[in-house]
Amino acid sequence: MYKIIRYCVFIFCIFSSNIAQSIEGVYYIDMNVIMNNSFAGKSIIKQLNKIDESNKNSFKQTEALLKKEEEKIISQKNILEKNEFDQKVNLLKQKILKYKNERANMLNNFSSKKNDAQSSLTNKLTPIIAEYAKQNSISFILTKQSIIIAKTDLDLTKTIIKILDEKLKTIKIK
Numbered sequence: 001m002y003k004i005i006r007y008c009v010f011i012f013c014i015f016s017s018n019i020a021q022s023i024e025g026v027y028y029i030d031m032n033v034i035m036n037n038s039f040a041g042k043s044i045i046k047q048l049n050k051i052d053e054s055n056k057n058s059f060k061q062t063e064a065l066l067k068k069e070e071e072k073i074i075s076q077k078n079i080l081e082k083n084e085f086d087q088k089v090n091l092l093k094q095k096i097l098k099y100k101n102e103r104a105n106m107l108n109n110f111s112s113k114k115n116d117a118q119s120s121l122t123n124k125l126t127p128i129i130a131e132y133a134k135q136n137s138i139s140f141i142l143t144k145q146s147i148i149i150a151k152t153d154l155d156l157t158k159t160i161i162k163i164l165d166e167k168l169k170t171i172k173i174k
Helices: 002-023 031-037 038-075 082-135 157-167
Strands: 028-029 140-143
Touching: 002 157, 028 031, 031 038, 038 082, 038 157, 082 157
Parallel strands: 028 140
Antiparallel strands: none
16 A cells, blocks of 8 residues: 555655646737837827727718708708709718718728728747747747736736837838
């Protein structure tokens, strides 16, 4: 009986040391924090906010013009003949439909630019992370979004941000 217990303890020690060694080279980074706090990420956000604000102003102007035109047509309802009134209403409906299509295109374009900018940041960040992992003998670097629970001392986000800020200040949105 004593030999069996000793054998089990020996096997347990061997397996637990292998598990500890394999976990040692696993770290994680938070891509959202990198996007929001690095110089390159902040430049992307600033450019995206500028584009978004420009789009919103354009939408407001077009909506105001369409609203004025609608009010003008409504005020002329009793003055105009039925055919002429219907023509103006149909023309306004066409303008509204055109505006909705343009708005949808602008929003899709903005979303595409946002995705491209984030991909660009990720593409520029990948070699930096690979170099850091190689220099520090790190086996795995995961994104925080794919981890449920981890020790905070395994977080490399701040370190990667410092390195990224030294190597890359801005990313231009196309």
